[in-house]
Amino acid sequence: MTYHTRAAWGAKAATESRPISDSLRGVVVHWTGTLVVSPLDTVVAVQTYHQQTKGWWDCAYNEYVDLNGDVWEGRGLMLRTGANGTLKLNKQYVSICCLMGPGQLPTDAMVAAIRERIAVVRHFQPQATEVLGHLDIRPTTCPGADVYDLVKRRAFEPDSTITVAPSPLDPLPYAPNPPPVVQPLDVLGALRAEVDELKAWQVAHQAIHDG
Numbered sequence: 001m002t003y004h005t006r007a008a009w010g011a012k013a014a015t016e017s018r019p020i021s022d023s024l025r026g027v028v029v030h031w032t033g034t035l036v037v038s039p040l041d042t043v044v045a046v047q048t049y050h051q052q053t054k055g056w057w058d059c060a061y062n063e064y065v066d067l068n069g070d071v072w073e074g075r076g077l078m079l080r081t082g083a084n085g086t087l088k089l090n091k092q093y094v095s096i097c098c099l100m101g102p103g104q105l106p107t108d109a110m111v112a113a114i115r116e117r118i119a120v121v122r123h124f125q126p127q128a129t130e131v132l133g134h135l136d137i138r139p140t141t142c143p144g145a146d147v148y149d150l151v152k153r154r155a156f157e158p159d160s161t162i163t164v165a166p167s168p169l170d171p172l173p174y175a176p177n178p179p180p181v182v183q184p185l186d187v188l189g190a191l192r193a194e195v196d197e198l199k200a201w202q203v204a205h206q207a208i209h210d211g
């Protein structure tokens with residue numbers, strides 16, 4: 001896992017900031033919701049959009065995680081997020097944003113990195129045990145069906161071992177072969193036919209001898 005600091009990705013300075021609450025409830029998982037080809041280009045574009053178009057202080061997210069499992073610093077874990085939709089929710093939850101959109105699937109590396117970051121949040125604030133999808137707290141489709149499914153399965157708990165793709169060691173789903181079609185052997189029938197043939201032969205030969 002590589003941690004890309006703001007300096008490393010060339011973040012603009014925040015125009016304002018607030019410290020994170022010391023009584024967090026947990027973490028909200030988001031996604032960018034756009035096809036992410038280059039995580040670097042995306043985090044730069046998101047900051048530009050949030051600062052210039054939306055007029056916000058900074059990019060909204062505390063951190064981003066990409067499909068390779070790299071972490072990209074947003075506001076960082078020491079400052080209040082702007083991503084959750086209301087001031088109250090921004091005070092209650094850290095935001096972690098998956099760098100992916102429709103058509104992209106979460107990876108085990110991404111899931112592992114999110115677990116690590118949630119463990120870091122809990123290290124500083126052990127009471128912050130909730131892990132929610134954005135749609136749990138706001139009317140939105142964020143973080144998308146696949147990431148949300150992982151939220152519901154508690155795959156982001158730091159001690160979870162849930163994998164995104166089935167492991168090659170997992171048993172295949174049980175699909176029995178159709179029962180073989182058994183043709184019952186008609187042994188008696190075959191014998192009778194043989195006996196009938198012999199009788200017919202004997203009758204024919206008898207006729208010859210008698211003749």
Ligand SMILES: [Zn+2]
Binds near residue numbers: 140
């Ligand atoms: Zn969101």
